[in-house]
Amino acid sequence: xxxxxxxxxxxxxxxxxxxxxxxxxxxxxxxxxxxxxxxxxxxxxxxxxxxxxxxxxxxxxxxxxxxxxxxxxxxxxxxxxxxxxxxxxxxxxxxxxxxxxxxxxxxxxxxxxxxxxxxxxxxxxxxxxxxxxxxxxxxxxxxxxxxxxxxxxxxxxxxxxxxxxxxxxxxxxxxxxxxxxxxxxxxxxxxxxxxxxxxxxxxxxxxxxxxxxxxxxxxxxxxxxxxxxxxxxxxxxxxxxxx
Amino acid sequence: xxxxxxxxxxxxxxxxxxxxxxxxxxxxxxxxxxxxxxxxxxxxxxxxxxxxxxxxxxxxxxxxxxxxxxxxxxxxxxxxxxxxxxxxxxxxxxxxxxxxxxxxxxxxxxxxxxxxxxxxxxxxxxxxxxxxxxxxxxxxxxxxxxxxxxxxxxxxxxxxxxxxxxxxxxxxxxxxxxxxxxxxxxxxxxxxxxxxxxxxxxxxxxxxxxxxxxxxxxxxxxxxxxxxxxxxxxxxxxxxxxx
Numbered sequence: 001x002x003x004x005x006x007x008x009x010x011x012x013x014x015x016x017x018x019x020x021x022x023x024x025x026x027x028x029x030x031x032x033x034x035x036x037x038x039x040x041x042x043x044x045x046x047x048x049x050x051x052x053x054x055x056x057x058x059x060x061x062x063x064x065x066x067x068x069x070x071x072x073x074x075x076x077x078x079x080x081x082x083x084x085x086x087x088x089x090x091x092x093x094x095x096x097x098x099x100x101x102x103x104x105x106x107x108x109x110x111x112x113x114x115x116x117x118x119x120x121x122x123x124x125x126x127x128x129x130x131x132x133x134x135x136x137x138x139x140x141x142x143x144x145x146x147x148x149x150x151x152x153x154x155x156x157x158x159x160x161x162x163x164x165x166x167x168x169x170x171x172x173x174x175x176x177x178x179x180x181x182x183x184x185x186x187x188x189x190x191x192x193x194x195x196x197x198x199x200x201x202x203x204x205x206x207x208x209x210x211x212x213x214x215x216x217x218x219x220x221x222x223x224x225x226x227x228x229x230x231x232x233x234x235x236x237x238x239x240x241x242x243x
Numbered sequence: 244x245x246x247x248x249x250x251x252x253x254x255x256x257x258x259x260x261x262x263x264x265x266x267x268x269x270x271x272x273x274x275x276x277x278x279x280x281x282x283x284x285x286x287x288x289x290x291x292x293x294x295x296x297x298x299x300x301x302x303x304x305x306x307x308x309x310x311x312x313x314x315x316x317x318x319x320x321x322x323x324x325x326x327x328x329x330x331x332x333x334x335x336x337x338x339x340x341x342x343x344x345x346x347x348x349x350x351x352x353x354x355x356x357x358x359x360x361x362x363x364x365x366x367x368x369x370x371x372x373x374x375x376x377x378x379x380x381x382x383x384x385x386x387x388x389x390x391x392x393x394x395x396x397x398x399x400x401x402x403x404x405x406x407x408x409x410x411x412x413x414x415x416x417x418x419x420x421x422x423x424x425x426x427x428x429x430x431x432x433x434x435x436x437x438x439x440x441x442x443x444x445x446x447x448x449x450x451x452x453x454x455x456x457x458x459x460x461x462x463x464x465x466x467x468x469x470x471x472x473x474x475x476x477x478x479x480x481x482x483x484x485x486x
Contacts (some may be wrong), residue, residue, distance in 0.1 A: 028392055142277040145274045146301075152272055155391070155398055159399045197477060218283065229434070238482055
């Protein structure tokens with residue numbers, strides 16, 4: 001897990017973003033995964049202004065730092081990582097897949113500030129932009145359709161940053177019914193099966209076994225057992241002649 | 244890595260999507276990560292029409308299947324997984340983090356069709372929607388800002404699906420029933436419950452949800468489903484007056 005302080009050391013740097021929806025959506029993704037430090041380099045001004053209403057990320061956008069250049073945006077960082085779709089362009093940098101790269105970034109965040117750069121929607125990061133980077137992150141998209149939506153790339157990258165060592169969140173309290181209740185349910189189901197003619201005398205024993213196995217195997221919580229007992233009782237009551 | 248055939252077994256199901264940009268962006272994310280099978284349940288019609296121009300995903304959107312209901316959208320799937328921000332709502336399902344859940348889904352994809360459901364932008368999946376699911380996927384967003392943008396949630400989920408060649412655990416195929424058979428069983432049980440007087444008109448909807456949840460949760464093998472279908476049919480036949 002990344003501590004609050006470690007998250008604070010990561011700056012998301014959006015370079016020349018054009019679309020306010022993308023700016024807002026990127027900010028929302030940052031907020032979802034608990035990263036606050038947004039820096040924008042030469043955003044299209046209208047985009048930056050309009051984005052400030054993004055759902056759930058207003059504060060983050062208001063605190064965003066506007067920087068005149070990439071050099072200014074990354075000057076306090078000891079690791080600068082670029083993101084790239086890696087098309088036909090010849091890259092001069094080491095490239096790491098997101099899973100591996102995020103691991104290295106997490107390591108750095110224990111001591112140093114790190115910047116991750118995302119380029120504009122249309123052209124991504126230029127060679128000039130990339131020259132500020134130590135290495136490049138690559139999200140494993142397929143060769144026929146490499147280029148991701150900007151905010152989705154931010155979301156996927158930050159998800160990977162917090163992904164590791166998540167405590168398994170689970171609402172399962174393994175509460176199961178007593179064997180007594182399960183046996184009652186088995187007997188009631190068998191009675192329904194017999195009364196309805198589903199089970200004949202000859203097949204009763206094997207059906208009973210099948211039903212009991214089934215009832216035991218399915219790990220019913222007590223509330224479900226109570227509902228099924230109620231249902232089976234009611235059905236049986238309706239099936240019995242003269243009831 | 245997932246093979247082409249395994250990817251084809253995964254259906255992304257968007258339920259009541261309202262915003263064409265989100266539909267288009269979700270389709271683009273699918274294309275980025277190599278998944279083609281999009282099913283839409285009751286999309287806002289204008290949204291669906293307008294989305295067909297999404298960058299790089301036109302073919303995928305044109306091939307999308309429009310389904311009248313969730314039941315129809317998932318009927319050929321043997322595993323149905325819901326996505327949820329998991330807020331204050333009390334959930335009745337097992338919840339798995341994305342990293343763990345994706346591993347289970349990959350395992351299923353070696354043999355079976357799987358559906359992953361995403362709810363509308365505003366309300367997510369309702370309890371009625373969730374009653375079609377075997378379990379829920381949770382993307383580990385922070386408690387103060389749980390709810391993700393729809394297309395970003397699709398992107399992050401599919402990224403995790405293809406993320407790494409996790410060593411698969413076992414070759415044993417656990418055979419489970421199709422969602423279509425489970426829905427038939429749910430409807431038959433509900434009919435029995437109604438005919439026997441267990442369910443009154445007023446409580447029908449909540450009982451239906453409870454029954455469907457129960458039927459999905461218990462991972463019935465096909466043979467057990469066939470037995471229960473036979474039993475329920477016979478009971479219903481006996482219960483109906485004049486039968």
